[in-house]
Amino acid sequence: MWRAIRRWFDPRELREVGTTPDYRFSLANERTFLAWLRTGLALVAGGLAAAQFLPPLPAAHLREVIAVALLLLGGAVAIRAVDHWARTERAIRLGEELPASRFPAILALAVGTGALLLVVAVLANALGAR
Amino acid sequence: MNTGTRPPADRGLQPERTRLAWRRTALALTVVAVLTVRLAAGRGVPGTVLAAVAVVGWGVLLWIIWGRMTGARRTTPGGGPAFPLTALATAGFALIGVLLVLAGVG
Numbered sequence: 558m559w560r561a562i563r564r565w566f567d568p569r570e571l572r573e574v575g576t577t578p579d580y581r582f583s584l585a586n587e588r589t590f591l592a593w594l595r596t597g598l599a600l601v602a603g604g605l606a607a608a609q610f611l612p613p614l615p616a617a618h619l620r621e622v623i624a625v626a627l628l629l630l631g632g633a634v635a636i637r638a639v640d641h642w643a644r645t646e647r648a649i650r651l652g653e654e655l656p657a658s659r660f661p662a663i664l665a666l667a668v669g670t671g672a673l674l675l676v677v678a679v680l681a682n683a684l685g686a687r
Numbered sequence: 688m689n690t691g692t693r694p695p696a697d698r699g700l701q702p703e704r705t706r707l708a709w710r711r712t713a714l715a716l717t718v719v720a721v722l723t724v725r726l727a728a729g730r731g732v733p734g735t736v737l738a739a740v741a742v743v744g745w746g747v748l749l750w751i752i753w754g755r756m757t758g759a760r761r762t763t764p765g766g767g768p769a770f771p772l773t774a775l776a777t778a779g780f781a782l783i784g785v786l787l788v789l790a791g792v793g
Contacts, residue, residue: 562771565770565771565774566768566771580701581701584701584702584704584705585701587705587708587770588704588705588708590770591705591708591709591711591712592708594712594715594773594774594777595711595712595715597774597777598712598715598716598718598719598777598780599715601719601777601780601781601784602715602718602719602722604781604784605719605722605723605725605726605784606722608726608784608787608788608791609722609725609726618792621788621789621791621792624784624788625785625788625789628781628782628784628785628788629781629785631777631781632777632778632780632781632782633778635773635774635775635777635778635781636774636775636778638774639770639771639774639775642770643770
Protein backbone atom coordinates (compact mmCIF):
# COMPACT_ATOMS: atom_id res chain seq x y z
CA MET A 558 0.00 0.00 0.00
CA TRP A 559 2.80 2.48 0.88
CA ARG A 560 4.46 1.55 -2.39
CA ALA A 561 1.32 2.55 -4.25
CA ILE A 562 1.07 5.86 -2.38
CA ARG A 563 4.75 6.60 -3.04
CA ARG A 564 4.14 5.94 -6.71
CA TRP A 565 1.39 8.60 -6.81
CA PHE A 566 3.80 11.21 -5.44
CA ASP A 567 6.96 10.13 -7.20
CA PRO A 568 6.42 10.84 -10.88
CA ARG A 569 10.04 9.87 -11.64
CA GLU A 570 9.07 6.23 -11.77
CA LEU A 571 6.10 7.08 -13.96
CA ARG A 572 8.32 9.14 -16.26
CA GLU A 573 11.16 6.69 -16.59
CA VAL A 574 9.42 3.36 -16.97
CA GLY A 575 8.86 2.18 -20.56
CA THR A 576 8.70 4.80 -23.30
CA THR A 577 7.05 8.22 -23.30
CA PRO A 578 3.79 7.90 -25.25
CA ASP A 579 2.15 10.42 -27.54
CA TYR A 580 1.29 13.22 -25.10
CA ARG A 581 -2.35 13.04 -26.18
CA PHE A 582 -2.66 9.67 -24.40
CA SER A 583 -1.25 11.12 -21.18
CA LEU A 584 -3.57 14.10 -21.41
CA ALA A 585 -6.58 11.86 -22.06
CA ASN A 586 -5.62 9.80 -19.00
CA GLU A 587 -5.30 13.04 -17.02
CA ARG A 588 -8.80 14.16 -18.08
CA THR A 589 -10.26 10.76 -17.17
CA PHE A 590 -8.70 11.14 -13.72
CA LEU A 591 -10.21 14.62 -13.42
CA ALA A 592 -13.64 13.34 -14.48
CA TRP A 593 -13.48 10.70 -11.72
CA LEU A 594 -12.28 13.32 -9.26
CA ARG A 595 -15.30 15.50 -10.08
CA THR A 596 -17.53 12.45 -9.63
CA GLY A 597 -16.04 12.07 -6.14
CA LEU A 598 -16.44 15.81 -5.46
CA ALA A 599 -20.09 15.63 -6.58
CA LEU A 600 -20.72 12.80 -4.10
CA VAL A 601 -18.99 14.77 -1.33
CA ALA A 602 -21.04 17.86 -2.22
CA GLY A 603 -24.19 15.67 -2.15
CA GLY A 604 -23.29 14.43 1.33
CA LEU A 605 -22.61 17.98 2.59
CA ALA A 606 -25.89 19.18 1.05
CA ALA A 607 -27.88 16.27 2.56
CA ALA A 608 -26.47 17.13 6.01
CA GLN A 609 -27.62 20.75 5.88
CA PHE A 610 -30.57 20.99 3.46
CA LEU A 611 -32.61 17.84 4.21
CA PRO A 612 -35.25 18.28 6.90
CA PRO A 613 -34.93 15.87 9.85
CA LEU A 614 -36.29 12.52 8.66
CA PRO A 615 -38.76 10.29 10.54
CA ALA A 616 -36.22 7.52 11.08
CA ALA A 617 -33.69 8.51 13.73
CA HIS A 618 -30.41 9.84 12.24
CA LEU A 619 -31.36 8.68 8.71
CA ARG A 620 -30.30 12.08 7.36
CA GLU A 621 -26.88 11.72 8.98
CA VAL A 622 -26.51 8.15 7.70
CA ILE A 623 -27.26 9.29 4.12
CA ALA A 624 -24.80 12.17 4.43
CA VAL A 625 -21.98 10.04 5.85
CA ALA A 626 -22.53 7.31 3.23
CA LEU A 627 -22.28 9.86 0.38
CA LEU A 628 -19.20 11.48 1.94
CA LEU A 629 -17.36 8.17 2.39
CA LEU A 630 -18.29 7.05 -1.14
CA GLY A 631 -16.97 10.35 -2.54
CA GLY A 632 -13.67 10.02 -0.67
CA ALA A 633 -13.25 6.44 -1.90
CA VAL A 634 -13.93 7.49 -5.51
CA ALA A 635 -11.22 10.18 -5.29
CA ILE A 636 -8.56 7.87 -3.80
CA ARG A 637 -9.35 5.16 -6.31
CA ALA A 638 -9.19 7.74 -9.13
CA VAL A 639 -5.54 8.66 -8.48
CA ASP A 640 -4.53 5.02 -8.05
CA HIS A 641 -6.21 4.05 -11.31
CA TRP A 642 -4.63 7.03 -13.06
CA ALA A 643 -1.12 5.95 -11.95
CA ARG A 644 -1.69 2.33 -12.97
CA THR A 645 -3.11 3.38 -16.35
CA GLU A 646 -0.19 5.76 -16.99
CA ARG A 647 2.25 2.94 -16.23
CA ALA A 648 0.40 0.53 -18.51
CA ILE A 649 0.39 3.06 -21.37
CA ARG A 650 4.15 3.61 -21.03
CA LEU A 651 4.86 -0.12 -20.90
CA GLY A 652 2.46 -0.90 -23.74
CA GLU A 653 0.56 -3.29 -21.49
CA GLU A 654 -3.17 -3.91 -21.31
CA LEU A 655 -4.97 -1.14 -19.47
CA PRO A 656 -5.85 -2.16 -15.89
CA ALA A 657 -9.32 -3.65 -15.68
CA SER A 658 -11.52 -2.49 -12.84
CA ARG A 659 -14.77 -3.57 -11.22
CA PHE A 660 -15.02 -0.25 -9.46
CA PRO A 661 -17.35 1.52 -11.95
CA ALA A 662 -19.79 -1.41 -11.75
CA ILE A 663 -19.66 -1.45 -7.93
CA LEU A 664 -20.17 2.31 -7.76
CA ALA A 665 -23.10 2.14 -10.20
CA LEU A 666 -24.73 -0.65 -8.15
CA ALA A 667 -24.20 1.26 -4.89
CA VAL A 668 -25.68 4.50 -6.27
CA GLY A 669 -28.55 2.60 -7.96
CA THR A 670 -29.37 0.65 -4.80
CA GLY A 671 -29.27 3.81 -2.72
CA ALA A 672 -31.61 5.59 -5.13
CA LEU A 673 -34.01 2.63 -5.13
CA LEU A 674 -34.08 2.55 -1.31
CA LEU A 675 -34.87 6.27 -1.24
CA VAL A 676 -37.70 5.81 -3.78
CA VAL A 677 -39.17 3.07 -1.55
CA ALA A 678 -38.78 5.33 1.50
CA VAL A 679 -40.49 8.26 -0.25
CA LEU A 680 -43.39 6.05 -1.43
CA ALA A 681 -43.80 4.45 2.02
CA ASN A 682 -43.81 7.92 3.55
CA ALA A 683 -46.44 9.18 1.07
CA LEU A 684 -48.70 6.15 1.60
CA GLY A 685 -48.28 6.32 5.37
CA ALA A 686 -49.25 10.00 5.42
CA ARG A 687 -52.63 9.38 3.72
CA MET B 688 -6.21 35.56 -41.12
CA ASN B 689 -2.86 33.87 -41.13
CA THR B 690 -3.84 30.21 -41.08
CA GLY B 691 -0.53 29.08 -42.54
CA THR B 692 1.42 29.26 -39.29
CA ARG B 693 -1.30 27.75 -37.10
CA PRO B 694 -0.43 24.31 -35.71
CA PRO B 695 -2.79 21.43 -36.47
CA ALA B 696 -6.03 21.88 -34.56
CA ASP B 697 -5.62 18.77 -32.41
CA ARG B 698 -2.30 19.94 -30.97
CA GLY B 699 -3.93 22.94 -29.39
CA LEU B 700 -7.19 21.30 -28.43
CA GLN B 701 -5.78 18.54 -26.22
CA PRO B 702 -3.95 20.82 -23.75
CA GLU B 703 -6.90 23.24 -23.90
CA ARG B 704 -9.39 20.51 -23.01
CA THR B 705 -7.15 19.34 -20.18
CA ARG B 706 -6.84 22.90 -18.84
CA LEU B 707 -10.62 23.27 -18.92
CA ALA B 708 -11.00 19.93 -17.10
CA TRP B 709 -8.72 21.26 -14.33
CA ARG B 710 -10.78 24.45 -14.24
CA ARG B 711 -14.05 22.52 -13.83
CA THR B 712 -12.41 20.49 -11.07
CA ALA B 713 -11.34 23.69 -9.32
CA LEU B 714 -14.93 24.96 -9.54
CA ALA B 715 -16.27 21.71 -8.06
CA LEU B 716 -13.70 22.01 -5.24
CA THR B 717 -14.91 25.55 -4.58
CA VAL B 718 -18.53 24.36 -4.30
CA VAL B 719 -17.43 21.67 -1.82
CA ALA B 720 -15.42 24.22 0.20
CA VAL B 721 -18.41 26.62 0.38
CA LEU B 722 -20.76 23.80 1.45
CA THR B 723 -18.23 22.71 4.09
CA VAL B 724 -17.99 26.22 5.57
CA ARG B 725 -21.80 26.56 5.54
CA LEU B 726 -22.19 23.21 7.33
CA ALA B 727 -19.52 24.22 9.87
CA ALA B 728 -21.27 27.48 10.75
CA GLY B 729 -22.85 27.28 14.19
CA ARG B 730 -21.03 24.13 15.29
CA GLY B 731 -18.90 25.82 17.92
CA VAL B 732 -15.13 25.77 18.18
CA PRO B 733 -14.69 22.41 16.35
CA GLY B 734 -16.77 23.79 13.48
CA THR B 735 -14.64 26.92 13.27
CA VAL B 736 -11.39 24.92 13.28
CA LEU B 737 -12.65 22.54 10.58
CA ALA B 738 -13.92 25.45 8.46
CA ALA B 739 -10.51 27.12 8.74
CA VAL B 740 -8.78 23.89 7.66
CA ALA B 741 -11.18 23.63 4.70
CA VAL B 742 -10.57 27.24 3.57
CA VAL B 743 -6.77 26.95 3.85
CA GLY B 744 -6.83 23.61 2.02
CA TRP B 745 -8.99 25.11 -0.71
CA GLY B 746 -6.56 27.99 -1.19
CA VAL B 747 -3.51 25.72 -1.34
CA LEU B 748 -5.28 23.46 -3.85
CA LEU B 749 -6.22 26.35 -6.16
CA TRP B 750 -2.58 27.41 -6.11
CA ILE B 751 -1.44 23.86 -6.98
CA ILE B 752 -4.04 23.54 -9.75
CA TRP B 753 -3.05 26.93 -11.11
CA GLY B 754 0.54 25.70 -11.30
CA ARG B 755 -0.56 22.61 -13.19
CA MET B 756 -2.62 24.70 -15.61
CA THR B 757 -0.13 27.44 -16.37
CA GLY B 758 3.33 26.55 -15.06
CA ALA B 759 6.19 24.55 -16.46
CA ARG B 760 4.54 21.33 -15.35
CA ARG B 761 1.45 21.81 -17.48
CA THR B 762 2.42 19.37 -20.20
CA THR B 763 4.73 17.14 -18.21
CA PRO B 764 3.67 13.55 -18.69
CA GLY B 765 3.52 11.54 -15.50
CA GLY B 766 1.85 14.40 -13.73
CA GLY B 767 3.16 15.85 -10.53
CA PRO B 768 1.92 16.53 -7.04
CA ALA B 769 -1.35 18.03 -8.33
CA PHE B 770 -2.79 14.55 -8.97
CA PRO B 771 -2.43 12.87 -5.56
CA LEU B 772 -2.92 16.14 -3.67
CA THR B 773 -6.29 16.94 -5.27
CA ALA B 774 -7.45 13.34 -4.72
CA LEU B 775 -6.30 13.28 -1.08
CA ALA B 776 -7.87 16.70 -0.51
CA THR B 777 -11.21 15.38 -1.79
CA ALA B 778 -10.95 12.55 0.74
CA GLY B 779 -9.98 15.19 3.34
CA PHE B 780 -13.11 17.22 2.60
CA ALA B 781 -15.15 14.01 2.95
CA LEU B 782 -13.51 13.40 6.36
CA ILE B 783 -14.19 16.99 7.50
CA GLY B 784 -17.80 16.53 6.40
CA VAL B 785 -18.13 13.30 8.41
CA LEU B 786 -16.65 14.99 11.49
CA LEU B 787 -19.05 17.94 11.13
CA VAL B 788 -22.04 15.60 10.77
CA LEU B 789 -20.95 13.66 13.87
CA ALA B 790 -20.39 16.95 15.77
CA GLY B 791 -23.96 17.93 14.88
CA VAL B 792 -25.38 14.64 16.20
CA GLY B 793 -23.43 14.71 19.45
